[in-house]
Amino acid sequence: MNDVVTALAAAVPLASGWVWHGVVLRRRLAAARRDPLSGLPTRAVFEHRAARALARGPHAVLLLDLDGFKQLNDTFGHAAGDEAIRTVAARLGDALSDRRGGVAARLGGDEFAAVVPLPDAAVLPWLLGGLHGEVTAPFAYRGMTLAVGASIGACVTAELPAPSLPLALRRADEAMYAAKRAGGGWRIAGGPAPTCTTTAGRRTGRPGTHTPHRREAA
Incomplete structure (x- = not known):
C-alpha cells in the first residue's frame, strides 16, 4: 500500500x-496564428478561414490600405505608426464583430483584409461607408490627436463565376487602388474583369511585387 x-x-x-x-x-x-502588432490573424490563417467561409455562401471580400501612413511615420515616428496599426485593427474588428462568420487580418505593413458574410449585397455601401468612417477617425497618441486615411476595395463573391478567394482578392485589390487614385474612400469592384496582370496574387506594379525581368521599387 x-x-x-x-x-x-x-x-x-x-x-x-x-x-x-x-x-x-x-x-x-x-x-x-496572430500578428504580434495588430492582434489580428496572420495571412495564412486568414486565407484558410476565408476560403472555408466563401464556400458557405455569398460574402464580401475587402482590402484596406492606409493613406498617409508613411507621412505619419516620418513625422511622428514609428511608435505612432504602430499605434495607428493597432487602432485600425481594433476598429476593424469592432466593425465586424456583429457580423457572425466575418474574419479580418493584417496582411502586412499598412494593408488589411476581411471577409464578411453578405446575404444582401444592397447593404454593402452602408457597411463600407461605416467602416471607412471608423478606421479614419482620429486617435489619441501621447497627448496628440492623429489620423490616417484609408482606401477600401470590395468584391462581392456572388458576382464571381466561382467562390475563389484569389480572384476575389484580385478584384478587391483593383477596386481599392481605384479608390486610392480618386483620393481615398471606398469602391466596389464591378464591370469587366481587371485588365491588370498579377504577380503572386497581387496586382503587378504594386510595391513588393516583381516579375523575372523587372523589380519594382519598394
Whole structure:
C-alpha cells in the first residue's frame, strides 16, 4: 500500500508538469496564428478561414490600405505608426464583430483584409461607408490627436463565376487602388474583369511585387 501511495505522490508533479506544458504549447500556437502588432490573424490563417467561409455562401471580400501612413511615420515616428496599426485593427474588428462568420487580418505593413458574410449585397455601401468612417477617425497618441486615411476595395463573391478567394482578392485589390487614385474612400469592384496582370496574387506594379525581368521599387 505504501508503495502505491509513494508512486502516486511521485506521479502528481509529473502530471502537473505535462498539463502546464500543454497549456504553454497551446498559448504559443495561438500566438503564432496572430500578428504580434495588430492582434489580428496572420495571412495564412486568414486565407484558410476565408476560403472555408466563401464556400458557405455569398460574402464580401475587402482590402484596406492606409493613406498617409508613411507621412505619419516620418513625422511622428514609428511608435505612432504602430499605434495607428493597432487602432485600425481594433476598429476593424469592432466593425465586424456583429457580423457572425466575418474574419479580418493584417496582411502586412499598412494593408488589411476581411471577409464578411453578405446575404444582401444592397447593404454593402452602408457597411463600407461605416467602416471607412471608423478606421479614419482620429486617435489619441501621447497627448496628440492623429489620423490616417484609408482606401477600401470590395468584391462581392456572388458576382464571381466561382467562390475563389484569389480572384476575389484580385478584384478587391483593383477596386481599392481605384479608390486610392480618386483620393481615398471606398469602391466596389464591378464591370469587366481587371485588365491588370498579377504577380503572386497581387496586382503587378504594386510595391513588393516583381516579375523575372523587372523589380519594382519598394
